[in-house]
Amino acid sequence: MILDQRRDEILQIIEEKGFVSLHELVEKLGASESTVRRDLEYLDGIGQIRRTRGGAAYTGESLTPFEERGSREVTEKAKIGRAVADLIEPGETILLDGGTTTLEVAKSLVGKRLQVVTNSLPIANLLSQQANIELILIGGYLYPRTGVALGPLAEANLAELNVPRVIMSAGGITEKGLFNSNSLLVECERRMIKAAKEVWVVADSSKFGRSALTFLCDLSSVTRLIVDSGLSNAWRDVVEQAGVKLTVIDV
Secondary structure, three states: OOHHHHHHHHHHHHHHHOEEEHHHHHHHHOOOHHHHHHHHHHHHHOOOEEEEOOEEEEOOOOOOOHHHHOOOOHHHHHHHHHHHHHHOOOOOEEEEOOOHHHHHHHHHHOOOOEEEEEOEHHHHHHHOOOOOEEEEEOOOEEEOOOOEEEOHHHHHHHHOOOEEEEEEOOOEEOOOOEEEOOHHHHHHHHHHHHHEEEEEEEOOHHHEOOOOOEEEEOHHHOOEEEEEOOOOHHHHHHHHHOOOEEEEEOO
16 A cells, blocks of 8 residues: 555545554554555644544544535635636536535536636536536546545546646645645645646635645645635735735625
8 A cells, every 4th residue: 555545544434433553554554554644744744633542533624525524614615616617718618627626616616618628526416507618527536535536547548638627625835735635636726627628626714724634736736726815815825926816705
């Protein structure tokens, strides 16, 4: 098991149980105690868990299923979605990443004449009956927690694309850059970034100052960031100093 996959599995085990002992993790993963200790130290360092005597407790952003995550920051995400859709002209081609905020973007695209490429089953289900939208679905391993297609097949599909822009979300944003909670997802998103001339990131303000398991890209790789007005002035300065165009939506 590669490093990121093992850490991702550790996070899922700890979240599901709330607390897991070191001994239990060693048995479940088939890894050495020293290896698991190093993984726990790393996850504690990025704020996803808290090391305790004999084990670890979950403190990070939930890795819960898509439907449950969609209930968080509902107002902010909906307003961000509408604002992004207003910036997209009829006839454009866009690549839409999976996620609860990008789903809000898709909802606001209904009725527009567009070509939409996505690896998200929820987005595809929403747009598949829209006569004005030409839908291209990226295939691959369907990750059950998020309903997005990932893995080598999805990456190969994306490697063949050339689109004006990708609209994507992130699990966390720090001064270092963007992070997400799954290594397979990050590899797929990196392919999306390579396929696009512009990278638009949609994120509610709660994502800022929060890390996640796997590094995705530098802030400077982002063309435009669309966020709600809960973003602090300090973070606005960080984003603008990175050369990213910032669009703040009043909520």
